[in-house]
Amino acid sequence: MPGKKILMLVGDYVEDYEAIFPFQALTMLGYTVHSVSPNKWAGETVRTAVHDFEKEQTYSEKPGHNFLLTATFDKVDPQDYIGLVIPGGRSPEYLRLNERVLKIVQHFFITNKPVAVTCHGPQILIAAGVLRGKICTGYPGIKPDLLLAGAIWGEVNETLSNVYVDGNLVSAASWRGNPEWMRQFARLIAGIDYGQSYTA
Template sequence: MAAKKILMLVGDYVEDYEVMVPFQALQMVGHTVHAVCPDKSAGQSVRTAIHDFEGDQTYSEKPGHNFALNFDFAKVKAKDYDGLVVPGGRSPEYLRLNKKVLDLVKAFDKAGKPIAAVCHGAQLLAAAGILKGRECSAYPACAPEVKLAGGTYVEIAVDHAHIEGNLVSAPAWPAHPNWLAGFLLLLGTQITL
């Protein structure tokens, strides 16, 4: 297996597990992961939020960690990467206001490169206009945005993932085993023991 180069788009109050776990797991299998944030560079950090499911009408939110970025957003070019990861949390709601972020998402999709989006990451995909005529899972509160973007919202268990074409999506971090396995499948990663 040739190692792949992955781009991860993050911002302040990205969901803690949805950035930390994929960042570490993708490196564990030998891939390079560049975690970037608009207007920030390597060595700077973003704050994370921990979302949990505790029986309320929606998830609860607690302060997370400071997550260190390891690459400069200003240097990112989609052509340099093999895949894209879009974690959820609150960051997608404002990252989608950045034209360069939207252009990056569009470029990955146009090139048919694997895209992994979890939870509120679908907000970024919807804003980039890449969901029309496609199926996408997301946190249930994002279903209206998937539909308004012309996509079909796929309602699945919180620990499941959905693959269509180059897109693997999931409702939230409990889906990590299936969501990350789906992304590795799209990347062509083979793990041998």
Template sequence: MAAKKILMLTGEFSEEYEIFVFEQAMQAVGHTVHVVCPDKKAGEVIKTSLHDFEGHQTYTEKPGHDHFASKTFSEVRPEDYDAVYCAGGRGPEYIRIDKRVQAIVRHFHETGKPIFTICHGVQILIAVDGVVRGREVAALQYCEPEVTLAGGIYVDVPPTGAHVDGNLVSAKGWPGLAAFMRECLKVLGTEIRHGELQMTGKAQAA
């Protein structure tokens, strides 16, 4: 399997887990992930947030760790990437109205390349006509009306689950990252094989 290039769309105060965990897991298996944010240059700070579920009527939001853009947004060429990933959190709410972000998503939709979305990331897809129409998609439950109004079919997966509809992989939020990334890897054609642990030296003697 050839390594893939994934473009991650974020905005300030996107969910930190959905940035950091996805990026590092994909890098661990050899894929390249470029984290971009509108009008940010490579190396500039992207502020993130941490959303948690603490027994209130809705989630809480706290400051997350700073991330750094790994590529200058104005230099992004979507045709250079094999997949696009829309991280969730608060970022999607405002970057979805950016015409440049919409054009990037439209490229992946029209070319049939993999599209990954988690939590509020679906708001970015909804902003581009036709992307979710007729498609099954998971997202945080508060996005269900938007998905339905855009012609999509909202799928209420468990918090730790994920859903696949062709080239579209989606999940409810960061508790589902393990299942979500597993399905993303399948869509990318990534195969992970587990072999016997090879022990040497003192470990063998023990």
């Protein structure tokens, strides 16, 4: 799919599986994925973190990989991309403070282009003010924030693996839903419109 570009917003301590899996899956499908991070250039890396669920009251965190940035954030023009991917982890809590990140996100909702978000990634969508009336899920700890932003909370299952589709938005609870998360996103960017629906 020459010329079909996907934008991925990442930062240091992005969740490892939620960045690497979609990058590789979308590349395998023939898309060009531009992974970018504010204040970093193509060829630099961000550190990832591996989050797991090990019977404590919240997730654990371990060092992950150095994830390569394939484009320069300052040179991104959102009009050049057919879809947006926002992984979770710790990076969304500070990426949402970047005004240009928010403007980029708003572009994808204004133009109704597909957006895939997972885990803590909706924190960026909340800050961008694009979730009112939309079904969205994520890590359960951000449920109050999503509700306050006017989103409709997509209930999570016991394994945190479920996925919701609402218009242009595909949201997942955690990396455990990666296969279905990317399957639904791939359908949207391929132009297969299922309208307003959800997968639980």
